[in-house]
Amino acid sequence: MRIGLITPEPGHPLLADTTALLEPEHTVVALDPVSAGASAGNTLRSLPLADVYLLKSRTPEALDLARHLEERGAPVVNSAAATALVQDRTAMAERALRAGLPFAATRTVGPLAAWAAVRELAGPVVVKSRRSRRGDLVARADDTAALRALARDRPEEPVVVQEYAPNNGWDHKLWAIDGQVFAALRRSELSPEGRGPTRPLPLDGLPAGWEDLVREVGAVFGLDVYGVDLIDTGAGTPLIVDVNAFPGIRGQAGAPRALAELALRRGGGAGAG
Known part of the structure; x- marks a missing residue:
């Protein structure tokens, strides 16, 4: 079987370990989204398709390349449409809340400076870039002065705003690959001490129902490989604050083994060695 990696970083630990499991019985090829995308209408069209592609990039070039491959009939994990959906935090929140997921209430306010100039905060809020990407804005503003300081740094950034939910300062980082759930704890980047190290978290340490909730997120968004950020507000039900493809x-x-097995299943092959 031939497995394609849509990524500028094929040496990423998850991809490298997955590749090691797949080779030498299968062929793994990496496509850099920028260089491959530039030739999508010419060189790529004449090349044989891989049996499946893993979309480990969320740049516009990567999404364009994934769409091109899907149009030619190749399965892509995750699909370009699902990946694009969770990049838009407005669309993400709307989809989640319509589905009844316990997602943080999210307001779209447009460019940060324009909103901050007319807003007086009565309590802390979390300000996030509307478009999820590497280096995006995720910050807590406790008062109006802090909000306007954020606006001075990124005046034209389109943002969404969530009310700050009091919690113990730790994010539950949960991930899923084809229904298999993994978990860790990480001190929140919104805590006064800033983001801290990631701690392993055994699944039997999760409250009842959290694993099922993570799988439900995948079904709602059409994702096979994804992350869910949860916070425990002490109210019994966790609060979803973000989803990542x-x-x-x-x-x-x-x-890595779960990802290798998923690639082979979606590509129609046998199990990983």
Whole structure:
């Protein structure tokens, strides 16, 4: 079987470990979204398709390349449409809330400076770039002065705003690959101390129902490989604050094998060695 990796970083630990499991019985090829996308209408059209592609990039070039491959009939994990959906935090929140998921209430306010100039905060809020991407804005503003300081740094950034939900300062980082769930704890980047190290979290340490909730997120968004950020507000039900397509899932035993098995299943092949 031939497996394609849509990524500028084929040496990423998750991809490298997955490739090692797939080779030498299968062929794994990497497509850089920028260089491959530039030739999508010419060189790529004349090349044989891989049996399946893993979309480990969320850049516009990567999404364009994934759409091109899908139009030619290739399966792509995750699909370009599902990946694009969770990049738009407005669309993400709307889809989640319509589906009844416990997602943080999210307001879309447009360019940050224009909104901050007329807004007086009565309590802390979380300000996020509307478009999820590497280096995007995710910050807590406790008062109007802090909000306007954020606006000075990124005045034209289109943002969404979520009310800050009091919690213990730790994010539950949960990931899923084809229904298999992995978990860790990480001190929140919104805590006063800033983001801290990631701690392993055994699944039997999760509250009842959380694994099922993570799988439900995948069904709602049409994702096979994804991350869900949950916070425990002490109210009994966790609060979903973000969903990510094809995150790194670093340091999770079993994740490369789960990804290799998913690639072979979606490509129609046998199990990984």
